[in-house]
Amino acid sequence: MPTSTVEDYLKHLYILQQRARTGRRVPLGKLAEAIGVTPGTATSMIKTLATSGLVRYTPRGGARLTAAGESLALMVLRRHRLVELLLVKVLGLDWSEVHVEAERLEHAVSDKVLEKIDAMLGHPSVDPHGDPIPSLDGELSGRTLTNLTDCQLNRVVRIARVADQNPLFLQFAEHHGLTPGIDLVVESRDPAADAVTIRIASSEPTAAITLGSIAAAKFLVEVTRTSNSREEGVATANLVGG
Amino acid sequence: MPTSTVEDYLKHLYILQQRARTGRRVPLGKLAEAIGVTPGTATSMIKTLATSGLVRYTPRGGARLTAAGESLALMVLRRHRLVELLLVKVLGLDWSEVHVEAERLEHAVSDKVLEKIDAMLGHPSVDPHGDPIPSLDGELSGRTLTNLTDCQLNRVVRIARVADQNPLFLQFAEHHGLTPGIDLVVESRDPAADAVTIRIASSEPTAAITLGSIAAAKFLVEVTRTSNSREEGVATANLVGG
DNA sequence: CGCGATGTTTTGACTAATCAAAACCATCTA
């Protein structure tokens, strides 16, 4: 049974690996930063993970999960996201705070308890932020998503994920009603101003909201089936988040 | 913030202390055994707890919690028992298995989550085994209980607690319907046979059950208010269990 | 090519928690 430290390394490595372009290899400095340790610590930890077959590692070439490491990482993610959902749906915590809570609980939930949670929530496929929940056999539902800096203008899109766990950001999103499931349109983009202007789709008139492109990129959307969609300008979103 | 190891030492020390007659002092061997470490380990750990003011310790004289240590221990117990109740009431786990699960979760539940659990369960005062749940300010509801080897014969008593966390024992108890809230009478005791014969009080006839005195002592009961009770032969039960 | 900047690895040291086994003490017993 891996220690909770090991679980954290695997989890963060998985997440960074999804973002990485360069052959899924993650520089140890990035990993160290994500976990919150010094680079040297990450190096030595990764070396021991490599000898236990969970990670492949070439000095100065970065690390990458083996199949064994990846399936462990997915189980950690599954625990994390199901716990988040439990905290929101059953215990009524705010979605902006469940991430931190789940960071501790994800290491203490047994398989038995996890499956009870899963059943009680009706085998959900995404957590409160829209992040997909790996199934018991390590599958991830791979929807194809765009973000607000890429999607078509003036077309109704639905928020599928909010890809940042920062509580302040999540509170901002919630305050403007920008949560998974909400429909909106991108009205305009202004590259010079680095701005994206959106408006929530609703029967009543709503105010426009202007976001910087960094924030806009955190909202991953899908074209709603009801509108006449064409396959165009749609990039594959990375499947990761907290 | 105490480590989960420290929390375990405090919790077990508290529990043993309640059982201890001799001035609440707990021999370190007993503590070591309860925690599952070697005696030497307990000695060194207790010494460090003593220097941090959570425990008073005299070499070869045993250990005892300070006020600070005790209030920490109570908070651990509160987490443990509320989590047990959550697992049984909300997630539907069996009462025989929640103790082990709670052993891990009790160290990962934040105050915020704990208070949500407490509220959702309606601020309960006992856990699924009838063990009292310390309140936020460290109070324990102190009911006066007898056990089946002490209580009066042929009087209806109600099971208030089942003071053993062993899953096999709990399954046995459940199988015979011997769970908190159930009314029964002790029909006879046979010291020579070390046996206690009881029968569940019910409108329909029920079979008699014969227990050894060790098992019988694990069922703590209170005289039901409905029967005409006298204050007689009622010993103070210790307030502890897992 | 050579030199810095940047990021990575090594080194040496530390803390928390643990064990095995030796040393120790306090009694109880002959």
Added chain:
DNA sequence: TAGATGGTTTTGATTAGTCAAAACATCGCG
């Protein structure tokens, strides 16, 4: 009183995880 006994404490060693800081690669640039 002298052992023997049973529990307690010490000692010395180990493992996981971590940091600070020195040493080391690599790559881009002049």
